[in-house]
Amino acid sequence: MPESIPAPLIIDTLKDTFKEARAALAAEGVRTRHEHLGWILSVPDTHQKSVLAALDKERALRVLTCSTEDEANAVAAGLWIGGEPVVVMIQHAGLYASVNTLRGVAMDGRVPIFYMIGLLSREKDKDPRESRHSMVRYCEPLLDVFGVPHARLEGPNDVHFISEYYRLSRERRGPAAVLVGLETS
Amino acid sequence: MAMKPEEALRLIAARRGDAICVPTMTTSPAWRTIAPDDLSVGCVGFMGGASSIGLGLALAHPERRVLVFDGDGSLLMQLGALATNAGAGARNFVHLLFRNNVYHTSGAQEIPGGDGVDFVLMAKGAGYREAFAIRDLSELERRLPHILTADGPLFVELHTTLADKTPMTAGMGVPFAKQVETLREKLLALGAGR
Numbered sequence: 001m002p003e004s005i006p007a008p009l010i011i012d013t014l015k016d017t018f019k020e021a022r023a024a025l026a027a028e029g030v031r032t033r034h035e036h037l038g039w040i041l042s043v044p045d046t047h048q049k050s051v052l053a054a055l056d057k058e059r060a061l062r063v064l065t066c067s068t069e070d071e072a073n074a075v076a077a078g079l080w081i082g083g084e085p086v087v088v089m090i091q092h093a094g095l096y097a098s099v100n101t102l103r104g105v106a107m108d109g110r111v112p113i114f115y116m117i118g119l120l121s122r123e124k125d126k127d128p129r130e131s132r133h134s135m136v137r138y139c140e141p142l143l144d145v146f147g148v149p150h151a152r153l154e155g156p157n158d159v160h161f162i163s164e165y166y167r168l169s170r171e172r173r174g175p176a177a178v179l180v181g182l183e184t185s
Numbered sequence: 186m187a188m189k190p191e192e193a194l195r196l197i198a199a200r201r202g203d204a205i206c207v208p209t210m211t212t213s214p215a216w217r218t219i220a221p222d223d224l225s226v227g228c229v230g231f232m233g234g235a236s237s238i239g240l241g242l243a244l245a246h247p248e249r250r251v252l253v254f255d256g257d258g259s260l261l262m263q264l265g266a267l268a269t270n271a272g273a274g275a276r277n278f279v280h281l282l283f284r285n286n287v288y289h290t291s292g293a294q295e296i297p298g299g300d301g302v303d304f305v306l307m308a309k310g311a312g313y314r315e316a317f318a319i320r321d322l323s324e325l326e327r328r329l330p331h332i333l334t335a336d337g338p339l340f341v342e343l344h345t346t347l348a349d350k351t352p353m354t355a356g357m358g359v360p361f362a363k364q365v366e367t368l369r370e371k372l373l374a375l376g377a378g379r
Contacts, residue, residue, distance in 0.1 A: 064244070067268055070237075071263060081365055103230075
């Protein structure tokens, strides 16, 4: 059975992920001009609200709330071009709303964008692909159509997928995603 | 009298210094001729995203001016970006709107609302530090020093005629992925002191 993941665990994992990204740039001789570790671009997701609330108190992670997921994709591109580590936190409905930008920016532009996508309304006792909610059911198949690698965060033991799929997005120069199975705690 | 977009871009190119520039739609073909070796990336294939790319660049490089050459039809596709751009509060962010009241690339259909849409008012309402319109080239020349130095987020509506070429008549130019890669390499090299 899936379990809820505590927000502090996700935030610590994001910090480790960004530290690794900064270290990789430093190894290339690139000096950072910022005190923060990286950026979270968010179109607020009810499923990940405990993480967003905890991020409000974080000084090491900069959070920018965007009006739409299309914007979040394009801002992520600008930050990445500028050498900044960035994660996009959205909801499945936001993925559906922004598929043209996912295609145009992350795929055609070969911009590595890592997404944390909340599966709001996912039933605890069901595989998301068998959900009675279309917004839950179609998420993984849509990512498959676009060839976006993805993994599920089904509990605290899965948080390693955050850094793995972040790294994968950089290695493949394109999108990669983790799906947050249950509401974070 | 409305200015030709190419004339406005030439004026900006001559004075932009080390600014990063983000053209889109009908400013793209002219810009790549006027400033081929610039620190630029065009917004191609996802209309409305230029100012968001520019915002990301401005946040990543606060020491450098970022100039976005947006279109009116494009901005209408992502109007919420005005609030995001203003809210981010980047002092180095300049949003130039090339306004011709039509979707030039697709055949010059009028934008929704036509010339009744008040983009300056919307930018002010969204919270840009400053927003104003410029209606001719001499006014742009006079106000350009302010545009290139004042604290942003700054929004400037430029009233223009149609461009000589669109991305469809001029060809798409360098693929977006190549533009992305080239600009990132340049910026990382500057960050590494190479």
